[in-house]
């Protein structure tokens with residue numbers, strides 16, 4: 542049985558921040574013990590919503606004290622990867638469903654010195670990534686339909702998380718497993734028990750009355 546992490550890493554999604562005071566909100570959460578900043582980029586084509594682009598992310602470069610975990614919900618993201626490369630960028634995650642040439646897209650990310658992430662939507666079977674696993678640094682399992690924050694957690698993400706945890710052990714790989722959508726301190730134990738490493742949380746963190754307590758609850762500190 543593969544080992545389970547006692548304390549998760551957390552990546553708050555700035556999609557749920559107050560955009561009128563984005564810098565202050567980002568500084569605030571960075572000061573409360575987070576591991577990454579999750580940057581949700583939506584193109585209005587791959588998903589039915591438009592969020593923000595690289596310029597907004599780059600406006601945070603001198604404010605963010607943790608690395609960017611960029612989630613591109615964009616058709617053919619290979620066209621935009623270069624725009625998201627900064628000294629703060631650790632992961633660029635693309636959707637399997639959005640790439641004609643996933644292997645080429647992952648190579649393009651690695652060639653820029655950035656770690657690769659691949660995400661799958663709730664309706665996508667985990668096996669679609671089998672042949673790509675050696676080239677993936679993080680797998681992002683969606684636990685809502687991508688496009689909007691504040692949706693309800695879907696528990697069909699749980700067996701997918703465990704699938705990737707078991708595959709990692711079987712193949713001797715070391716990618717991280719991340720989950721995104723509808724998670725807060727009340728249900729984080731579900732994804733932790735399934736074997737997740739990194740928890741994305743938007744509304745739960747940014748709308749919390751006590752953000753530090755919420756972050757600690759999600760991380761199980």
Ligand code: DX5
Pocket residue numbers: 554556557579581612614685686687688689690691692721722723724741742743744745
């Ligand atoms: C959904 C985004 C998520 C979302 C998470 O398309 O990828 O990152 O903002 O937000 P919450 O935690 O509010 O579900």
Ligand code: ZN
Pocket residue numbers: 554579580581612721741
């Ligand atoms: Zn996301």
